[in-house]
Amino acid sequence: xxxxxxxxxxxxxxxxxxxxxxxxxxxxxxxLDFFYGQAQALHDVSIRxxxxxxxxxxxxxxxxxxxxxxxxxRMNDLIxxxxxxxxxxxxxxxxxxxxxxxxxxxRRQVGMVxxxxxxxxxxxxxxxxxxxxxxGVKDRKQLDEVVEKSLRxxxxxxxxxxxxxxxxxxxxxxxxxxxxxxxxxAVEPSIILxxxxxxxxxxxxxxxxxxxxxxxxxxxxxVIVTHNMQQAGRCSDQTAFFYLxxxxxYSKTEKIFTNPAQKQxxxxxxxxxx
Amino acid sequence: xxxxxxxFAGQKSSSRSxxxxxxxxxxxxxxxxxxxxxxxxxxxxxxxxxxxxxTTAPFINVPFLTQAPETLFVFEHEGVKMxxxxxxxxxxxxxxxxxxxxxxxxVYSSGGIFPCIVGTVLLVVGSMFIALFIGxxxxxxxxxxxxxxxxxxxxxxxxxxxxxxxxxxxxxFGVGLFVAFMPLLQNFDNPAAPTLPVGFGHYLNFSGxxxxxxxxxxxxxxxxxxxxxxxxEESLKAVPMGFREGSLALGATKWQSIRTNxxxxxxxxMLTSSILGIARVAGETAPIMFTAAYVVRDKMPWDVERPLxxxxxxxxxxxxxIYVVSSKIPQNEYTERVQYGAAFVFLVxxxxxxxxxxxxxxxxxxxxxx
Numbered sequence: 001x002x003x004x005x006x007x008x009x010x011x012x013x014x015x016x017x018x019x020x021x022x023x024x025x026x027x028x029x030x031x032l033d034f035f036y037g038q039a040q041a042l043h044d045v046s047i048r049x050x051x052x053x054x055x056x057x058x059x060x061x062x063x064x065x066x067x068x069x070x071x072x073x074r075m076n077d078l079i080x081x082x083x084x085x086x087x088x089x090x091x092x093x094x095x096x097x098x099x100x101x102x103x104x105x106x107r108r109q110v111g112m113v114x115x116x117x118x119x120x121x122x123x124x125x126x127x128x129x130x131x132x133x134x135x136g137v138k139d140r141k142q143l144d145e146v147v148e149k150s151l152r153x154x155x156x157x158x159x160x161x162x163x164x165x166x167x168x169x170x171x172x173x174x175x176x177x178x179x180x181x182x183x184x185x186a187v188e189p190s191i192i193l194x195x196x197x198x199x200x201x202x203x204x205x206x207x208x209x210x211x212x213x214x215x216x217x218x219x220x221x222x223v224i225v226t227h228n229m230q231q232a233g234r235c236s237d238q239t240a241f242f243y244l245x246x247x248x249x250y251s252k253t254e255k256i257f258t259n260p261a262q263k264q265x266x267x268x269x270x271x272x273x274x
Numbered sequence: 275x276x277x278x279x280x281x282f283a284g285q286k287s288s289s290r291s292x293x294x295x296x297x298x299x300x301x302x303x304x305x306x307x308x309x310x311x312x313x314x315x316x317x318x319x320x321x322x323x324x325x326x327x328x329t330t331a332p333f334i335n336v337p338f339l340t341q342a343p344e345t346l347f348v349f350e351h352e353g354v355k356m357x358x359x360x361x362x363x364x365x366x367x368x369x370x371x372x373x374x375x376x377x378x379x380x381v382y383s384s385g386g387i388f389p390c391i392v393g394t395v396l397l398v399v400g401s402m403f404i405a406l407f408i409g410x411x412x413x414x415x416x417x418x419x420x421x422x423x424x425x426x427x428x429x430x431x432x433x434x435x436x437x438x439x440x441x442x443x444x445x446x447f448g449v450g451l452f453v454a455f456m457p458l459l460q461n462f463d464n465p466a467a468p469t470l471p472v473g474f475g476h477y478l479n480f481s482g483x484x485x486x487x488x489x490x491x492x493x494x495x496x497x498x499x500x501x502x503x504x505x506x507e508e509s510l511k512a513v514p515m516g517f518r519e520g521s522l523a524l525g526a527t528k529w530q531s532i533r534t535n536x537x538x539x540x541x542x543x544m545l546t547s548s549i550l551g552i553a554r555v556a557g558e559t560a561p562i563m564f565t566a567a568y569v570v571r572d573k574m575p576w577d578v579e580r581p582l583x584x585x586x587x588x589x590x591x592x593x594x595x596i597y598v599v600s601s602k603i604p605q606n607e608y609t610e611r612v613q614y615g616a617a618f619v620f621l622v623x624x625x626x627x628x629x630x631x632x633x634x635x636x637x638x639x640x641x642x643x644x
Contacts (some may be wrong), residue, residue, distance in 0.1 A: 073523060080421040108525035118516030120535055131524035134534070180520070187524055 018143045022078075026051040026191060026221040027072060032087035034067060034245075036079070041079040045087070051190075054213060056236035056253065058229060060268070063242040065225045069193050072096075072223065074103050084166035088197045091191070108135075111184035115196040117176040119168035119183075124160050127168045129177055146186050154182035155212050174205025178212065183222070192216065194224040198231065210235045223226045229269055233257050241265045276430040315621075325611050326580040337386050338615055343570065343595075344385030346608055348511025357608075359384035382599050383571075383608040387616050389574060391591030394623065396487060396575060397566060401494035405552055408495065409502030410544060416503070417510040418518075418532055435501035441560040448493030448565035454482040456489075487575070488585045490566020494552075497561055501551030502544075509543030510536065544640030549631035553624050567594035569602070578595035592620040 019190070029051040034042035040065045049055045057065035067076065070088055074096060076082040089096050096106055108131070119127050128147045129137075137143060147164065153156040156178045168179050170258045184192055194213075198206040213222060215233050226232050232239050233253060238263055240250040241264075249256060260266045328335050344359040351370075358366060367373055420426045457478040463469050467481035483489045513536050521531040555561075568588040578584050600613045608611075 075519065075523065078519070078522070080423075096355070104525050104527055106522055112519075112523040114516060114519060114523075116516055118514065118520040120517060120520060121539065130521065130534070131526075134521070134526045134530045183520075183524065 022088050024051050025049060026091065028088075028090040028093075029068070029071075030088045030090070031071070032068070032071070032084040032089065034064070034071065034076075035081075035085055036085050037081040039247050042071075042072070045245075045247045047240060047247055047250055049221065049223060050238075051221045052217055052219075053237040054217050054224060054235055056232035056239045057223065057225045057242060058227075058232050058239060058268070059242035059248075061227075064245040065240075065242045066195055069195055069225050070195055072191065073107050073112055075112065077103060079150050106166060108187050109189050110191045110193060111187065111189035112193045113177070113180050113184055113197050115199055117173065117180050119171070119176050119179050121167065121169055123165045124168045124171070124179060125164040127183050131183065138194065144180075150182040150186040153185050153216070154178045155208065155215070156182055160204075172205070174201050174208060177201060177205070177209060181209070181216075182214065185216070191221045191223065194222065196227060200228060206231070229257075241268060243268070254264065284580040295316070295517060302476045314400040318614060318621055321610065321614035322621075325615030326618050335615075336503060339386055339619070340388050341386035342389050342572070343382040343387065344613070345379040346380040346383035348380070348608070349375055351375070357384075365624070380431075380606065380608045381603050382523070382595075383612055387592065387595060387609065387612070388620060389571060390592045390595040390616065391619065391623070392575060394556065394593070394620070395568070396589060397490050397494060397562065397591055398552065398627070400487060400491035401498065401556070402549065402552045404491055404495035405498040405502050406545075406548055407547060409499050410506050412499075413503050413506030413510060413544075414532060414537075417507050418528070418536070433500050433503055436496075437504075439497075441558045444493055444497045445561040445564045447496075448489055448561060450493050452483050452489035453485055453565055455480055456483050457481075458483065483586060485568070485588045486586045487566055487589060490589075490591075492557055493561045493565045494558070497558065498548070498555040500641045502548040505547030506540070506544045509547070512543065513539045542635050545638075546631040546635035550628055553631075554625040557593055557620070557624060558596045558604075562591055563594055567591045569594075569598050574593045592616055592623070596620065633635040 001231050025048040025128075027047075029045055029047045029049075032045045033040065034045075045064075045068060047068075057069065059065050071075050071084070072091065084097065091106070091110065094101065120130060122130070125147055126133075128150050129143045132143060134147060148157060148161075151160060156175060159175060160179075163170075168176065171179060177200075181192070181197075198209050201209065210231065213224065214220060224232075224236065236253045238251060239253045239256045241248045241256065241260075241262075243264055249260060249262045252263070255261075256265060257269060260269065325338060326335055327333055343405070347358050347360065347363040349356055349358075363377065367375060410523065416426060416429065419482055457470070457480045459472070459476055459480050461476050462479075463471070463477045464479035464568065465479050467479045469480070470478040472478055517535045517539070518531050521535045522528070559567075568590055571590050572587060573587075575584055575587060575589055578587065596616045597618065598611055603609060
């Protein structure tokens with residue numbers, strides 16, 4: 001792609017579809033420019049992510065989709081050279097970089113599941129209760145309830161209910177990832193960010209997680225980054241395609257996969273590059 | 275016809291002989307180290323065992339481990355050559371009514387090394403706590419909190435340089451800072467030193483802590499710091515980033531995440547490597563000879579009026595005692611006993627510390643595995 005193409009290309013619409021514009025936006029990104037040191041990772045990205053839907057971010061490696069995801073719970077704060085030069089991110093209508101926003105409180109609202117499942121080397125029970133314990137919850141009964149509720153919510157309860165006090169690392173890869181999802185929902189967030197949650201899982205474990213995502217979206221807003229286009233097609237309501245730090249196209253998932261508006265999107269989903 | 279030529283036949287070439295030479299050099303260098311180690315350990319174990327062990331029950335020379343050093347008196351009595359420690363000799367003179375009996379005296383050659391063992395243990399334990407606290411805290415700051423910039427690079431450079439400072443310089447630094455300058459909180463204005471009144475009739479007198487345990491602890495701790503910081507940072511780096519991200523993403527503060535999800539897994543590595551480093555430093559004579567060690571002291575460290583006075587007294591220490599008995603007193607056939615005995619005991623103590631840290635690592639590693 002040469003630079004003139006970029007200029008002539010019409011910018012992607014912020015809304016997935018005019019029909020959904022009326023739906024309340026959970027996350028609103030306005031004209032975001034993001035840098036790692038001198039390198040610009042996101043160019044003028046604007047996107048509105050509706051509540052209680054699954055939104056998939058697709059695109060080739062290094063296109064900025066994970067960077068944008070990690071902006072939503074400000075995990076990029078951990079990276080020294082990361083900075084936002086322009087634009088705003090609003091969640092629940094609040095600018096998350098406003099001085100009044102406590103990043104701790106933000107992260108309780110915006111949970112995250114990582115690419116590499118990262119259960120703590122503690123028991124399954126302690127993994128789930130971790131988020132509450134750091135908030136100072138000590139009531140054993142309440143913790144027990146949360147553990148059961150979260151594990152049921154992550155479709156893991158029946159598999160682990162007899163070994164809650166054994167190490168979370170003793171679980172299989174797929175179970176570990178669902179444990180991480182259970183851990184995230186234990187603190188009752190409103191949004192769950194998933195950064196390639198199935199990239200290390202086999203097809204059966206993947207389908208279990210995908211099933212779970214479908215169940216979760218009734219209660220949570222889910223944003224999922226994935227390299228697997230079939231996965232985006234199967235489990236998302238709308239899909240955003242990123243390329244070289246720009247949002248190329250954002251639309252309902254059926255539309256992206258059957259009738260993409262942009263040539264680049266079509267090239268990517270038909271496997272011509274990426 | 276003749277059989278086909280062997281395609282794998284060895285060829286004489288210079289690279290073949292260079293190979294042999296290189297192999298030989300590397301191997302003999304390794305064997306040379308082994309030889310040195312065997313000489314050191316062999317001599318000390320062989321000669322020291324004679325002092326520490328004995329052939330009759332209880333097979334261990336208990337007085338050597340439980341008594342203070344004494345002067346040895348050698349004399350002839352009724353045609354028999356006798357050797358006695360100071361106290362025994364005095365009792366003997368009284369009993370026999372021979373106050374003027376002629377005897378040759380050899381300092382420190384009788385009795386034991388108990389005060390030195392106690393002093394060394396106190397020095398090691400105290401400096402270990404100080405070094406671990408300062409070292410682990412700064413490793414956490416450098417690895418978890420600080421942003422990478424010129425200032426942090428400068429700090430790391432300073433730590434590296436600290437590791438290269440000779441031990442005698444640390445000793446002199448300890449004299450300058452702790453022995454001669456650090457403030458004491460006293461209820462009078464010391465006219466001989468800079469003073470800072472703090473109210474309630476008390477003054478901070480910058481007269482130094484003198485030669486004492488506290489000065490020795492800090493000097494040794496500072497010397498061990500580079501090892502402790504480096505080891506602690508390595509252990510922190512070995513903890514997967516995912517543990518930190520996982521807990522931060524759940525709304526943990528940075529310190530909560532470090533305390534619950536980083537430190538427990540880094541601690542085994544931190545402790546073991548640090549303890550080994552401190553054991554190494556504890557063997558140094560130079561840093562303590564001006565700051566904490568006495569050639570001889572009759573009182574034991576716990577013979578104090580107030581508990582706090584324990585910190586402000588000098589102690590005898592094994593490395594310094596070995597130095598004194600092997601270079602500061604006239605050498606003769608009677609001094610070898612203490613020299614090798616003390617070296618033997620010292621070696622056993624240092625090995626004990628090392629062994630403890632290794633066992634600790636095995637135990638803690640088994641508990642936290644990922």
